[in-house]
Amino acid sequence: MLDKVIFFFFAGVAILSAGLMVTRRNAIHSAVFLITTLLATAGIFLQLRAEFIFIAQIILYVGGIMVLFVFVIMLVRLDVALHQIQFSRQKWVALLVTLALALEVGVMLWSSRKVPGQGFLLPNAVPAGKLPPNTEALAGRLFDAYLLPFEIASVLLLVAMVGAVVMAKKRT
Amino acid sequence: MSPTLQAVLAFVQTWWVELVSGVVIVAVVPLVAGYIVLMERKLMADMQARLGPMRVGPHGLLQPIADAVKLLIKEDIIPDNADKVVFWIAPVVSMTAALTSMGAIAFGPAFQVARDINVGLLFVIGVSSLGIFGIVLGGWASNSHYSIMGALRSTAQLVSYETAAGLALVSGLLLAGTLKIRAIVDAQQHFGVWFVFLAPVAFFIYVVASIAETNRAPFDLPEAESELVAGYMTEYSGFRWALYFLGEYANMIVVGAVATTLFLGGWLRPFPNVRWMNWLDALPALFTAAVGAYCVYRAGKQPVRVQTWFMWGVALACFVVALILAVPLLVAPLKFLVPGLHGAFWFLLKISAYIYLFMWLRFTLPRYRFDQLMHLGWYILIPLAIVNVLAVGVAMILEMEYGWNRWLAMLLTTVITLATALFLLRLNDKRAAAASSAAPPPEEPSTEDSYAG
Structure with missing residues (x-):
């Protein structure tokens, strides 16, 4: 019961602020609503007892990426953006893509109904005590079963970082 | 009873400790912050050979409350x-x-x-x-x-x-x-x-x-x-x-x-596992009692009668806290309260x-x-912190896999990191020197211009 209340609260906040994020004209307001969406998503992670992903979402997306977003937006002249067209009008493509997505989600929900022991919309959350410690479990998987992909990904990120520094240095 | 009310009651029954402590944090932290400000002003005054806030309450003890009231009724622009x-x-x-x-x-x-x-x-x-x-x-x-x-x-x-x-x-x-x-x-x-x-x-x-x-x-x-x-x-x-x-x-x-x-x-507490240091357990009660005794001593020296009473009140509060800290130590059935308090x-x-x-x-x-x-942040602290993480990791492996003494391993870590710090500082000095020599030599300052800039 409580789980469902929390889920629907966060889901509602996430969807509502995602919609507001798209429709606001002021870029800072959009950023604020994006932050709200990300926080609400983090709340859903927490409700699913995925503590590590919850805090990773907050530290990386909200505390890292969004801070830089807002930092950049602050330096932009917002009144210029106000006079530009906000949406590109490609109604038919949008309709098609939306229909495809809706179909996909519908099929997913429909098939999840047939899985025994799970509700129609919400998988029943496992009681907190029965799960292995979240951080340890994740670390075990990452550094044991998926060590090579993990290392490759980190090298890739390092290359991207060095590349960004090199490109930024070139201009001066 | 309606099911909604029952659900709410069950929720409160399960979580009341958390709810209460949350409310306590929200209520107490602003007050504590106010007194940290007072402490800061008093310390600053002391280090600058002044008295600091003295007017509101004895030794300015009520200053935070006056500040809060002032801020609340100030015009909000x-x-x-x-x-x-x-x-x-x-x-x-x-x-x-x-x-x-x-x-x-x-x-x-x-x-x-x-x-x-x-x-x-x-x-x-x-x-x-x-x-x-x-x-x-x-x-x-x-x-x-x-x-x-x-x-x-x-x-x-x-x-x-x-x-x-x-x-x-x-x-x-x-x-x-x-x-x-x-x-x-x-x-x-x-x-x-x-x-x-x-x-x-x-x-x-x-x-x-x-x-x-x-x-x-x-x-x-x-x-x-x-x-x-x-x-x-x-x-x-x-x-x-x-x-x-x-x-x-x-x-x-x-x-x-x-x-x-x-x-x-x-x-x-300091030395938590050393048996003969157990007398430290008495320190919290003695400390608060000493603060109370000092308040009693100061109470006699207040210029106004109200302030004397207030000082007595503070002293009384200190003694009560000291009692709360001391009683569980002495009374066996209350021993379970000791770790928490x-x-x-x-x-x-x-x-x-x-x-x-x-x-x-x-x-x-x-x-x-x-x-x-x-x-300081990017050239010294961050590289230093990275080196420190690596060194601590290596020391942990040395200790766990190769049976090194923990203190020896950690000492090695510290020495390595400090050496890196010296190296980074040297590097930074060199960079600064290079930057200043690359810049055009400063113009000969003229006499009438010597206060400009």
């Missing part, structure tokens, strides 16, 4: 061209982030709102770092150049120093082997030593970075009065300003609590010491220049 909604939200964000992160901190083994968080320490630093949005949004929404400059500086500073602080914390976390707040303190009890002695360099980096993160002198550039009026807070007044202020002081408590938990042994005492004492260090530094050191600040 919102600039005409400000973005009203964002201007309105920003201070609340700052305050909320600081208070929320306190939920996972364990003030002693018995007082913690969110008990079972698996990522305790990450939660504290992650959520408290959200306070930056209050600063950025407030600076932007004020629609003023000073505010925006302050907000930009603040963001750059916080992002840079959060990296250093995070890496310093990783060194400590490697030693503890867990993110749970309780388990971190338990690990220090198990090791029989505070982690500050095993990883002193990491602690030092965390102290420096946490001063920068709380925007305090010598790193208080976002609100440097001489350059930016008050930085991001320039356009704020009245209670919104007070919220920013409270957020800042709550943040000091948070970084103090993190440092205490990870490096200073949390709620453990004494843990809270030691924890708060350590946080106070940490905050005292902050104040001491503030009154001692001059403010850094912004480029110096960035150099």
Whole structure:
């Protein structure tokens, strides 16, 4: 019961602020609503007892990426953006893509109904005590079963970082 | 009874401890922040050979309450061209982030709102770092150049120093082997030593970075009065300003609590495992009783009768606290209260010491220049923290796999890191020298121009 209340609260906040994020004209307001969406998503992670992903979402997306977003937006002249067209009008493509997505989600929900022991919309959350410690479990998987992909990904990120520094240095 | 009411009752029954402690935190922290401000003003006065606030209450003890009332009834100005909604939200964000992160901190083994968080320490630093949005949004929404400059500086500073602080914390976390707040303190009890002695360099980096993160002198550039009026807070007044202020002081408590938990042994008393040091258990009660006795001594010297009575009241409160701390030690059936009460005492004492260090530094050191600040962060602290993490990792492996003595391994770590620090400083000096020799030689200063610039 409580789980469902929390889920629907966060889901509602996430969807509502995602919609507001798209429709606001002021870029800072959009950023604020994006932050709200990300926080609400983090709340859903927490409700699913995925503590590590919850805090990773907050530290990386909200505390890292969004801070830089807002930092950049602050330096932009917002009144210029106000006079530009906000949406590109490609109604038919949008309709098609939306229909495809809706179909996909519908099929997913429909098939999840047939899985025994799970509700129609919400998988029943496992009681907190029965799960292995979240951080340890994740670390075990990452550094044991998926060590090579993990290392490759980190090298890739390092290359991207060095590349960004090199490109930024070139201009001066 | 309706099922909704029943559900609410069941909820309250399960979570009442957490609910109550949450309310206590929200209610008490602003008051404590007010008294930290008083302590700061008194200390500053002492170091500058003044008396500080003396008028409201004996020795200015009621000053925070007078300040709060003043701020509450002050006119609340919102600039005409400000973005009203964002201007309105920003201070609340700052305050909320600081208070929320306190939920996972364990003030002693018995007082913690969110008990079972698996990522305790990450939660504290992650959520408290959200306070930056209050600063950025407030600076932007004020629609003023000073505010925006302050907000930009603040963001750059916080992002840079959060990296250093995070890496310093990783060194400590490697030693503890867990993110749970309780388990971190338990690990220090198990090791029989505070982690500050095993990883002193990491602690030092965390102290420096946490001063920068709380925007305090010598790193208080976002609100440097001489350059930016008050930085991001320039356009704020009245209670919104007070919220920013409270957020800042709550943040000091948070970084103090993190440092205490990870490096200073949390709620453990000094030498927790040494039997013949058990007399330290009496110290909390004796300390508060001594404070009470001093209040009694001062009570006779107050100029006004009301102030004498007030002093007696403070003394009485101290004696009651001393009694509460002493009785469980002496009465066997109440023994189970000892860890909780004494843990809270030691924890708060350590946080106070940490905050005292902050104040001491503030009154001692001059403010850094912004480029110096960035150099210190990026060229020295972050590389140093990375080297420290690597060295601590290697030391852990040496200890666990090859059976080295823990102290020897950690000493090696410290020596390696300090050598790196010297190397980095040397490198930095060379870079500075190269930069100054590459620049065109300064013009011969003429006599009438000598005061320009």
